Amino acid sequence: MPTLLHLDSSADLRNSVSRALTARFATTWTEISTEHLVVQRDLHLDPLPHLPTNALHWAPRLRTPEEVVPADAEQLQNVLLDELAKADVVLIGAPMYNWGMPSTLKAWIDYVHVGGVTSTVDEQPAQPLAGKPAVVVSxxxxxxxxGTPGENTDHEVPSLVQSLGISMGMDVTVVTAELTLATRLPALNPFAGQAADELEKAAKSMVDLAQSLGAKFQ
Ligand SMILES: Cc1cc2nc3c(=O)[nH]c(=O)nc-3n(C[C@H](O)[C@H](O)[C@H](O)COP(=O)(O)O)c2cc1C
Structure with missing residues (x-):
């Protein structure tokens, strides 16, 4: 069954742009066929605990003898890794919070980006997720x-591309919706038209990407 792992992390449950866009993707995915499944994980409503120990960042063979991992934390990590391994496509709603990703999403990354398990860190190749499509909606x-004042201050997308794409080898596509505060902040009001155009473009990308990726797993 073609499976989409759908993650959201916005703390806005009413007007979230990323939630609206990922929902559009997921709906399009399920419309492809009755076989197309969605596994949903809401990292805001059901937040993961922070990593209880650095040892979880390493494959057991790379841990030092004194590093002990609590059984429940290891079990949770295995659930998250298994969910990721079983997904054909991963969809990540990633609002920008303080120039980075929400801490709820960062917690997920900390569990699944594991040296020697999902990322090659020594002579033993370890990139089982290489080539898996991931769509990041920022x-x-x-x-x-x-040319904008914000140029070079986006520390969210480069970080997600680095961990998921470069380190874990996934095939990352980024879709952005900018200027979402144009209707809230008077200083950004003049950009409301641009924001609406951006949103429309992003929504179309959701449909196009879901259809093209979903068709690969018919
Ligand atoms: C905690 C917090 C921090 C934010 N930090 C930034 C920021 O650094 N840069 C920015 O452009 N917008 C920032 N924003 C605005 C959000 O990125 C914007 O509202 C976006 O639409 C959030 O995604 P959502 O609509 O899916 O919730 C912040 C919002 C919140 C709630």
């Missing part, structure tokens, strides 16, 4: 493109 209040 909503942000301001604008971060070339």
């Amino acid at each position: 909503s942000r209040g301001a604008s971060y493109g070339p």
Whole structure:
């Protein structure tokens, strides 16, 4: 069964742009066929605990003898890794919080980016997720493109691309919706039209990506 792992992390349960966009993707995915499944994990409503120990960042063979991992934490890590391994496509709602990702999403990354398990760190190759498509949907209040005041201050997308794409080898596609605060902040009001255009473009990307990725797993 073609399976989409759908993660959301926005703390906004009413007007979230990233939630609306990922929902659009997930709906399109399920419309492809009755076989197309969605496994949903809401990292805001059901937050993961912070890593209780650094040892979870390492494959057991790379832990030092004195590093002990609590059984329940290891079990949780295995559930998350298993969920990721079973997904054909991973969809991540990633609002920008303080120029980075929400801590709830960071906690998930900390569990699944594991040296020697999902990332190669020595002579033993360990990239079982290499090539798996991941779609990152980054909503942000301001604008971060070339020539904007925010240029070079987006520390969210590069970090997600580094861990999921470069280190874990996944095939990452990024969709952004910028200027989402144009209707809230008077200083950004003049950009409301641009924000609406961005949103429309992002929504179309959701449909196109879901259809093209979903068709690969018919
Ligand atoms: C805790 C918090 C921190 C934020 N920090 C930033 C920021 O650093 N840069 C920015 O452009 N917008 C920032 N925003 C605005 C959000 O990125 C914006 O509202 C976005 O639409 C949130 O995604 P959502 O609509 O899916 O909830 C912040 C919002 C919150 C709640």
